[in-house]
Each structure stands twice: as structure tokens, then as C-alpha cells.
Amino acid sequence: MQLITPSFHHPLHGVEQTRQLEHALAQTLPAHTLMQRAGLTVARLALAITPHAQRIWIACGPGNNGGDGLEAAWHLQQWGKHCVVTWLGDAGHAPADSAAAHQKLTEAGVLIQTKAPSGHFDLCIDALLGIGTSPREPQGPMADWIRLINAQGGPVLSVDLPSGLHADTGQTTRLSVQASHTLSLLTLKPGLFTAQGRDTAGAIWFDALGAETHTLGTVKPLARLNARPLVHTRQHASHKGSYGDVAVIGGAAGMTGAALLAASAALHAGAGRVFVGLLDDDALKVDAQQPELMFRSFRSLDLSSMTLVCGCGGGPVIQTVLHKVLTSQSPVVIDADALNEIAKDSTLQATLSARRGQKLATVLTPHPLEAARLLAISTHQIQGDRLAAAQAMAQRFGCTVVLKGSGTVIACPEQTPVINITGNARLASAGTGDVLAGMVGAQLAAGHTAFDAACRAVYQHGHLADTWSPELALTAKQLANGGPSCG
Numbered sequence: 262m263q264l265i266t267p268s269f270h271h272p273l274h275g276v277e278q279t280r281q282l283e284h285a286l287a288q289t290l291p292a293h294t295l296m297q298r299a300g301l302t303v304a305r306l307a308l309a310i311t312p313h314a315q316r317i318w319i320a321c322g323p324g325n326n327g328g329d330g331l332e333a334a335w336h337l338q339q340w341g342k343h344c345v346v347t348w349l350g351d352a353g354h355a356p357a358d359s360a361a362a363h364q365k366l367t368e369a370g371v372l373i374q375t376k377a378p379s380g381h382f383d384l385c386i387d388a389l390l391g392i393g394t395s396p397r398e399p400q401g402p403m404a405d406w407i408r409l410i411n412a413q414g415g416p417v418l419s420v421d422l423p424s425g426l427h428a429d430t431g432q433t434t435r436l437s438v439q440a441s442h443t444l445s446l447l448t449l450k451p452g453l454f455t456a457q458g459r460d461t462a463g464a465i466w467f468d469a470l471g472a473e474t475h476t477l478g479t480v481k482p483l484a485r486l487n488a489r490p491l492v493h494t495r496q497h498a499s500h501k502g503s504y505g506d507v508a509v510i511g512g513a514a515g516m517t518g519a520a521l522l523a524a525s526a527a528l529h530a531g532a533g534r535v536f537v538g539l540l541d542d543d544a545l546k547v548d549a550q551q552p553e554l555m556f557r558s559f560r561s562l563d564l565s566s567m568t569l570v571c572g573c574g575g576g577p578v579i580q581t582v583l584h585k586v587l588t589s590q591s592p593v594v595i596d597a598d599a600l601n602e603i604a605k606d607s608t609l610q611a612t613l614s615a616r617r618g619q620k621l622a623t624v625l626t627p628h629p630l631e632a633a634r635l636l637a638i639s640t641h642q643i644q645g646d647r648l649a650a651a652q653a654m655a656q657r658f659g660c661t662v663v664l665k666g667s668g669t670v671i672a673c674p675e676q677t678p679v680i681n682i683t684g685n686a687r688l689a690s691a692g693t694g695d696v697l698a699g700m701v702g703a704q705l706a707a708g709h710t711a712f713d714a715a716c717r718a719v720y721q722h723g724h725l726a727d728t729w730s731p732e733l734a735l736t737a738k739q740l741a742n743g744g745p746s747c748g
């Protein structure tokens with residue numbers, strides 16, 4: 262069992278892949294073994310997170326998730342805990358593994374109730390729904406028990422998934438369990454890490470139930486977790502030209518700040534030189550706070566020799582430069598208003614897609630609303646399946662896509678998509694998206710592929726927020742500078 266941190270590219274398997282693996286593994290083991298292992302590991306984690314808990318409520322649903330709960334209750338009872346077990350199943354119709362667990366618990370003399378318990382519990386174990394959850398709203402006792410678990414206010418350990426959370430998409434029913442810990446079994450599910458997943462699951466733990474890594478590798482995962490990128494030591498014998506040039510193109514009248522944030526971020530993320538091509542002719546010619554930035558008119562920029570970050574604060578006028586940007590042979594990051602203009606213009610969409618045939622690096626960085634415009638669907642549909650939406654955009658436009666939001670998804674046509682788990686809600690403030698675009702630009706300028714550049718920048722952007730002092734406000738300007746203590 263391990264606590265999940267962003268240290269390894271863990272594979273993430275959805276419902277279908279998990280069932281395939283379960284089936285394959287179960288064939289090699291005596292009956293009920295997987296559920297017995299699941300129950301034992303749940304009980305061990307319960308003990309680890311609440312070592313002094315005496316009164317434990319184990320709320321069990323009608324399927325095998327409930328069976329895991331019954332197995333866990335058996336162990337906790339053996340270890341001297343006062344277990345209150347409630348079950349929504351029916352011994353005559355329960356799945357075979359759950360029926361066996363029910364019988365074992367009954368034989369051990371544990372009372373299995375069908376009514377909601379009363380009183381306070383030191384720990385609730387939520388074994389109501391796992392990968393078998395359907396999108397229908399929980400009703401009757403299931404709904405009552407979910408409400409009661411959430412009202413306890415103490416630790417809640419969810420078995421496999423918080424009940425009501427969909428394993429593939431991270432969508433929840435309106436009523437779902439709010440866990441403080443979730444122990445994902447056999448596989449890690451992508452829904453734990455994106456959309457509502459991060460808010461409902463709490464700390465995420467994983468136990469492969471004895472499946473070897475190579476067994477998990479036999480079924481293609483839906484996604485992988487982003488992991489801390491390797492940091493390359495800079496060679497002594499290097500110079501600013503070794504780390505590439507970035508040109509930020511945007512900053513229409515009244516929106517200069519967005520372009521400056523992206524430029525500043527590119528600079529602090531290690532780009533050799535950073536140019537700013539503002540679309541407002543009357544705007545700054547120099548930024549005294551950041552004299553390293555070089556201001557140029559768009560017309561005078563040599564687009565063929567630098568990585569282009571296009572769109573930050575661009576306004577509708579960005580449309581006038583997009584054809585030139587998209588037909589350049591340079592790596593390109595497309596953000597904000599540039600994405601909105603592309604969404605409106607099928608000719609620009611074709612120009613964008615043509616870059617793939619020329620093997621040109623292109624990264625799109627939409628938030629869900631921009632993504633909705635690009636795919637001509639609703640934001641609700643984008644958020645309903647973020648992995649699928651990011652992949653659809655990557656396929657459609659032939660490039661790397663960074664779908665921002667909780668559990669940012671990075672997708673490109675050739676690779677398994679990645680979900681990033683660094684970052685937090687402190688990033689929900691103006692300008693942080695511009696900063697990310699600049700950081701991706703710096704990674705592209707350093708020579709990384711579009712996908713790697715996106716993964717590295719997204720990780721680092723979130724990591725900065727995770728390590729920010731809780732006493733200090735997180736502003737985009739300081740984020741661009743690499744943190745609050747960095748000027």
C-alpha cells in the first residue's frame with residue numbers, strides 16, 4: 262500500500278480495464294482471494310489513519326464494494342474494535358464474494374444491520390459504491406447513509422472510490438461521499454485525480470492487491486499521472502543561445518499585463534532571451550521592472566528563430582497575426598484569445614492542423630470554456646469527461662493540448678494522456694494561465710518535445726503553488742517570478 266504523490270508516472274485504469282485485470286488475476290487465485298486482500302488492506306489503513314479509533318461504522322453497499330467493507334469489518338472486529346456494520350445487500354442475491362464475506366462475518370457473531378446507526382463514530386468506512394456506480398442519483402437508505410457519513414465530521418475512509426464518484430471521469434452524483442482518505446484497489450482510477458475527484462477523495466492510497474507491475478502493464482491504461490520532471494544540470498560551457506529564444510505575442514490595448522506575465526514566466530523558467538511583441542503600438546517600449554525583456558513590434562520579430570507564445574491578452578486583434586504565427590516553422594504555444602479566434606475560423610483551424618504534417622511542435626492551453634469553443638460543445642460536456650475532451654482536441658488539431666482545471670489533462674495524438682496532480686485552488690486567480698503559457702514556451706525553447714514541455718511546465722506551475730507559503734497571497738506576478746521570495 263502506498264500514499265500517492267506526484268513522484269511516479271502511475272498508470273490510471275478505468276472501469277473496463279480494471280474489470281479485465283480483475284478477471285485475469287482472479288483466474289490465478291483461489292476463490293474470494295481478491296476481496297479478502299481488499300478487506301485486509303482496508304482494515305490496515307483504517308488502523309494506520311485512526312490508530313485510537315474505537316467505534317467504527319462500516320457502511321456497506323449491495324455490490325462487491327460492500328463486500329470489501331464486510332471483509333474489513335471482520336478484521337477490525339478481530340483486532341478488538343467496536344464495529345457497527347450496516348449492509349444494503351441481500352444474502353440471497355449478493356455477488357458470490359460478498360455473500361461469502363457476509364457469511365464469514367455472521368459466523369464471527371457480528372451483527373449486520375440494515376438500519377442507519379446512531380451516535381458518533383471515530384471513523385466511517387465508506388464501502389457503498391465502487392467501480393460499479395451508475396450515474397443515477399442515490400435514493401433511499403443509500404442516500405441517507407451518504408448524508409450521515411458526511412455529517413459525521415470525522416475521518417472517512419472510502420473503499421476504492423468515494424461513493425458517487427465515477428472512476429473514469431471524476432464526475433459525481435449530486436450526493437456523494439466526501440472522504441478524507443480513499444484506498445484505490447488493484448488499479449488507480451483516473452477519476453480520483455480530475456474534475457471532482459481531487460475534492461472528494463482526500464488523500465489517495467493505492468494497493469495493487471498483489472498484482473505485479475507487469476500484470477498491470479498488460480492492459481493499456483486510460484491515462485498516467487504526471488511526475489516530477491528530471492532537472493537537467495546546465496553545462497558550464499553554455500550561453501543564452503543554448504536555452505532558446507521566446508517571443509510572447511499578445512497584449513492588445515489595455516491588456517499588456519497578460520503578455521508581460523507570460524514573458525516574465527518564460528524568462529524565470531529559463532529561456533535564454535525573451536522578446537515581447539505587443540499588439541498595442543502605443544504600449545511600453547521597455548519594462549523598467551524587467552529590463553531583460555526586449556520589446557519589438559510584431560512585424561520586426563523573426564518568427565523563424567524563436568518559440569512563439571501567442572494569445573495572452575491578445576483580444577480580437579490577435580486574429581490579424583494568427584496566420585503568420587501558425588505557418589511559422591517555430592514551436593508555438595497558443596493561449597487565451599488566440600484559441601477563441603481559432604475556434605471561430607475554420608481556415609485557421611486547418612492551418613493549425615496542418616502543422617502536424619510538418620512535425621511542428623504546437624501546444625494549446627485552453628481552460629474549459631476555451632476548450633468548449635474549440636470543440637463547439639458545452640463546458641458541461643468538456644468537464645463531463647475531461648480526458649476524452651483533451652484527447653478529442655489533440656486529435657482534431659493534431660497537437661498537444663493542456664486542458665486546465667483541477668487535474669489538468671495533457672494529451673497529444675501519439676501518447677497516453679497525463680493527469681497532473683500538483684497545484685491547488687490558489688491558482689484560481691487572474692493571470693496564472695498567462696504564466697503557464699510562458700512556462701510552456703520556455704520548456705519548448707529549451708528543446709523539449711511539445712508533450713514533454715507541457716508536462717514539465719504544468720508540473721512546475723502547480724508545484725510552485727503547492728509550496729507557496731500559506732501566509733502569503735499567491736499572485737500571478739510572483740508566480741511568474743518563480744515564487745514569493747524571488748522578487
Ligand SMILES: NC(=O)C1=CN([C@@H]2O[C@H](COP(=O)(O)OP(=O)(O)OC[C@H]3O[C@@H](n4cnc5c(N)ncnc54)[C@H](O)[C@@H]3O)[C@@H](O)[C@H]2O)[C@@H](O)CC1
Nearest residue numbers: 283296323324325326390391392393394395397399421447
Ligand atoms: N475490480 C476489482 O478488481 C476488485 C473489486 N473489488 C471491489 O468491487 C467493487 C466493484 O464491485 P461491483 O462491480 O459489484 O460494483 P459496486 O459494488 O461498486 O456497485 C454495484 C452495486 O451498486 C448498485 N448501484 C450502482 N450505482 C448505484 C447508485 N447510483 N445508487 C444506488 N445503487 C447503485 C448496483 O445496483 C449494484 O448493486 C470495486 O470497486 C471494489 O471495491 C474488490 O473486491 C477486489 C477486486
Ligand SMILES: [K+]
Nearest residue numbers: 387390420422
Ligand atoms: K466506496
